[in-house]
Amino acid sequence: MEGNAIFQVENVTKSYGGIHALNHVSAIFGEGLTAIIGDNGAGKSTFMKILSGVTKPDDGKFFLKGQPVHITSPVEARRLGIESLYQDLALADTLNVYANMFLGRELVRRIAGVPLLDERRMARLAAETLEQVRINIPSVHTMVRNLSGGQRQAVALARAIHFNASVLLLDEPTAALGPKETDSFNRIIMGLVQGGKTVIMVTHNIPQMMDMANRVIIMRAGNIVAEVRPQDVTQEDVMAFMVGSRTLITD
Numbered sequence: 001m002e003g004n005a006i007f008q009v010e011n012v013t014k015s016y017g018g019i020h021a022l023n024h025v026s027a028i029f030g031e032g033l034t035a036i037i038g039d040n041g042a043g044k045s046t047f048m049k050i051l052s053g054v055t056k057p058d059d060g061k062f063f064l065k066g067q068p069v070h071i072t073s074p075v076e077a078r079r080l081g082i083e084s085l086y087q088d089l090a091l092a093d094t095l096n097v098y099a100n101m102f103l104g105r106e107l108v109r110r111i112a113g114v115p116l117l118d119e120r121r122m123a124r125l126a127a128e129t130l131e132q133v134r135i136n137i138p139s140v141h142t143m144v145r146n147l148s149g150g151q152r153q154a155v156a157l158a159r160a161i162h163f164n165a166s167v168l169l170l171d172e173p174t175a176a177l178g179p180k181e182t183d184s185f186n187r188i189i190m191g192l193v194q195g196g197k198t199v200i201m202v203t204h205n206i207p208q209m210m211d212m213a214n215r216v217i218i219m220r221a222g223n224i225v226a227e228v229r230p231q232d233v234t235q236e237d238v239m240a241f242m243v244g245s246r247t248l249i250t251d
């Protein structure tokens, strides 16, 4: 394991009826980009949803920078510095762009001691941060339900950047993006990685991850079956772990 342990999970378990979506999964995430790869149904999204507070695990312990934490909801996860990006989950459809960015962490101003939402400042800060993300959004006053997949990703990414999250969870973040948007998204992610963030990205794009990730975790049928450094393996090795024709765990 390179770098310091930022985020550690132990024994994370989740069943849906008779389906063991996650089977006593333990992992340590340090600074840099960890890719999570695995076949459809391997448990990747379940894992990300648990880490982001969307899904309650049956069992599991979580530690941030060595301290035990309880990730009870997405709002609590964000308060702990864990931001997540999904196409559909992370945003409130009926709120506009800046209200989504500041959801649960609204800025207030006081007039004669009475707290009021500081709409203007939230709108300005949202617009500034979105500019950094460089994906076009019509206006910060647009309802999120009227945004494209890529634009929604940009809003969630801008939120993570603005609040200086230390852990970023990404579940197939570029699945709905065109090639140009994907490139620009990946560049922003690599910038965050170079800035010392802990990024965990679920993806089906193995060649891209061999290029970008510091570490690749391979999941199969609810288990972590291998943890490798891209430079130590070939794409064929990764595929073999995914489908179960290889089972050796290296690190």
Ligand SMILES: Nc1ncnc2c1ncn2[C@@H]1O[C@H](COP(=O)(O)OP(=O)(O)OP(=O)(O)O)[C@@H](O)[C@H]1O
Residues within 6 Å of the ligand: 016, 019, 020, 021, 038, 039, 040, 041, 042, 043, 044, 045, 046, 047
């Ligand atoms: N809410 C749910 N109710 C019942 N079963 C679920 C639920 N969510 C996930 N599962 C099951 O848990 C298993 C893991 O699903 P998960 O979505 O985590 O897979 P995944 O690795 O993200 O797959 P994909 O690559 O297709 O996104 C699957 O068998 C799935 O059917």
Ligand SMILES: [Mg+2]
Residues within 6 Å of the ligand: 044, 045, 046
């Ligand atoms: Mg999934």
